[in-house]
Amino acid sequence: MSNIVTTEIFTSFQDYLHSEQNIREEIRQIVKEIEKNAREILTVLQVIHQENSAQEISSSCYKARQLFEEVQSNYTKLSEVVPTGQYYRFNDHWKYVTQRLCFLAALTVFLEVGILVSISTVAEILGVSTNSSEFHLDLEDYLMGLLQLCSELARFAVNAVTSGDYERPMQISKFVGELNAGFRLLNLKNDSLRKRFDALKYEVKKIEEVVYDLSIRGLKPDYSSKTNIQEKGTE
Amino acid sequence: MSASRGHKNGNYNKYKKDHSKLSIGDKRKELEEHVDENNKVIQMFRQYTLELDAKHDRYERIVKLSRDITIESKRIIFLLHNAATDIDKKKEQIYNEADLRLNQLIEKNFKLLSIELHGQDPYLYLRAYTAGLQEFIEALLYYQFLRYGSIEPWKNLITKFQYSISNSDNHNDDKTNTEVCMTVPPMEFFLGLGDFTGELLRKCINSLGSGNIEECFQICNYVKDIYTGFLRINCSGYKDLGRKVYVLKQSLQKMEYACYTIQVRGSEIPRHMLATVVNTVTNPDVGHEEDEGFY
Numbered sequence: 001m002s003n004i005v006t007t008e009i010f011t012s013f014q015d016y017l018h019s020e021q022n023i024r025e026e027i028r029q030i031v032k033e034i035e036k037n038a039r040e041i042l043t044v045l046q047v048i049h050q051e052n053s054a055q056e057i058s059s060s061c062y063k064a065r066q067l068f069e070e071v072q073s074n075y076t077k078l079s080e081v082v083p084t085g086q087y088y089r090f091n092d093h094w095k096y097v098t099q100r101l102c103f104l105a106a107l108t109v110f111l112e113v114g115i116l117v118s119i120s121t122v123a124e125i126l127g128v129s130t131n132s133s134e135f136h137l138d139l140e141d142y143l144m145g146l147l148q149l150c151s152e153l154a155r156f157a158v159n160a161v162t163s164g165d166y167e168r169p170m171q172i173s174k175f176v177g178e179l180n181a182g183f184r185l186l187n188l189k190n191d192s193l194r195k196r197f198d199a200l201k202y203e204v205k206k207i208e209e210v211v212y213d214l215s216i217r218g219l220k221p222d223y224s225s226k227t228n229i230q231e232k233g234t235e
Numbered sequence: 236m237s238a239s240r241g242h243k244n245g246n247y248n249k250y251k252k253d254h255s256k257l258s259i260g261d262k263r264k265e266l267e268e269h270v271d272e273n274n275k276v277i278q279m280f281r282q283y284t285l286e287l288d289a290k291h292d293r294y295e296r297i298v299k300l301s302r303d304i305t306i307e308s309k310r311i312i313f314l315l316h317n318a319a320t321d322i323d324k325k326k327e328q329i330y331n332e333a334d335l336r337l338n339q340l341i342e343k344n345f346k347l348l349s350i351e352l353h354g355q356d357p358y359l360y361l362r363a364y365t366a367g368l369q370e371f372i373e374a375l376l377y378y379q380f381l382r383y384g385s386i387e388p389w390k391n392l393i394t395k396f397q398y399s400i401s402n403s404d405n406h407n408d409d410k411t412n413t414e415v416c417m418t419v420p421p422m423e424f425f426l427g428l429g430d431f432t433g434e435l436l437r438k439c440i441n442s443l444g445s446g447n448i449e450e451c452f453q454i455c456n457y458v459k460d461i462y463t464g465f466l467r468i469n470c471s472g473y474k475d476l477g478r479k480v481y482v483l484k485q486s487l488q489k490m491e492y493a494c495y496t497i498q499v500r501g502s503e504i505p506r507h508m509l510a511t512v513v514n515t516v517t518n519p520d521v522g523h524e525e526d527e528g529f530y
Contacts, residue, residue, distance in 0.1 A: 089358040185284050187287065
């Protein structure tokens with residue numbers, strides 16, 4: 001008799017698992033597409049590290065914006081597949097690619113207007129809701145993206161100097177400095193975000209070194225003009 | 236000497252001064268020390284801090300609630316193990332107490348938990364309360380099994396976790412009740428079910444000790460059914476579940492071996508000795524891997 005009961009219990013569970021796996025499979029397919037978009041955007045934006053790319057930056061930002069439109073439609077698809085109120089049940093699938101896209105969106109905005117993008121703007125760029133009861137952008141994923149942005153900017157600072165752009169490291173230094181101050185306000189738990197944040201100081205250091213190198217050689221834009229005057233004065 | 240020191244100091248200061256003129260670290264330091272509240276970035280991060288703190292705090296509160304549930308559930312299981320007496324009156328008394336305490340958990344602890352989870356995505360906090368929930372399910376199933384000889388399916392469980400909470404503390408206002416429901420993913424139920432078979436193993440060996448051989452076979456068959464049920468399920472991709480099934484298989488084999496021993500050697504050993512024999516036979520390869528201290 002008990003056999004019938006247990007069979008019934010397990011059959012319904014099997015059905016449950018089966019339908020869950022179907023959803024996961026669908027999600028995986030869409031996430032694969034989004035990952036592809038993210039790689040394309042990353043490739044497009046890599047132009048910043050090329051020599052003498054200053055003119056191309058705005059056009060690659062434009063390209064990135066176009067690719068973000070594809071991302072938007074993919075996220076819309078994703079939000080239709082994920083049942084409402086169960087965002088975090090399947091969150092693992094798109095977590096990493098979302099972090100990466102946050103980074104890319106933040107980089108695009110930085111290149112365009114030089115400011116730190118807010119979470120709501122990123123959500124808009126990705127085409128997801130800002131309301132946490134719907135398919136939204138997780139705050140920690142966004143913050144993770146910002147930290148990724150910092151390491152990319154550290155590299156950018158070095159390469160900008162190579163191509164003779166001495167303004168850029170100053171802008172990056174200020175930007176990352178502010179970001180660092182912001183992150184210090186957060187009460188982080190001992191989690192992955194915390195670990196990633198701990199790496200930020202090395203990136204800050206790297207950027208400062210670049211600025212330092214420029215400064216002592218009088219290559220720092222505003223500073224060099226000042227010293228020129230001073231030098232003239234003493235002469 | 237003092238002169239040289241003074242000289243050194245002077246030099247040091249000079250360098251420092253020079254350095255500070257050139258240093259760009261100052262700017263950052265300034266940013267850190269005097270947080271500029273008008274700065275847009277800072278304002279943004281103030282907002283994020285609030286959000287992040289709210290989430291962490293809620294998580295911690297849920298962990299606390301879950302821990303209380305775990306402890307109480309373990310105690311109930313321990314209590315139920317004591318119900319293995321022949322005196323019906325005492326048995327009944329223990330069952331009633333267990334029932335009362337289980338209901339208290341539902342009425343009090345789980346209610347608090349579901350209020351905490353209300354309006355949130357429960358899956359975000361699932362890791363915080365999964366331990367307590369599984370332990371509770373284990374206790375509940377064990378109680379149901381002892382008292383009624385069978386367990387209720389998952390569907391019945393979720394009906395227990397429905398509460399209505401009055402929105403207003405003010406008694407004069409007409410109360411608008413919100414229906415709050417505790418989310419129990421079926422997975423949690425089956426993980427609890429896996430743990431429950433561990434209790435059955437204990438029960439099986441204990442009943443052997445008290446000479447209740449009939450019950451021993453009965454429990455063994457019941458666990459066989461459960462194991463067969465688990466075999467029907469594809470565990471790939473669910474690590475926790477796979478582990479539980481593995482442990483279940485081991486427990487089942489222990490019980491099967493105990494039953495075998497009774498059958499083969501039952502006639503030659505006096506009843507009260509059986510338990511020792513079975514224990515010495517099953518325990519060496521078992522080791523002491525019991526997860527909980529209640530034996």
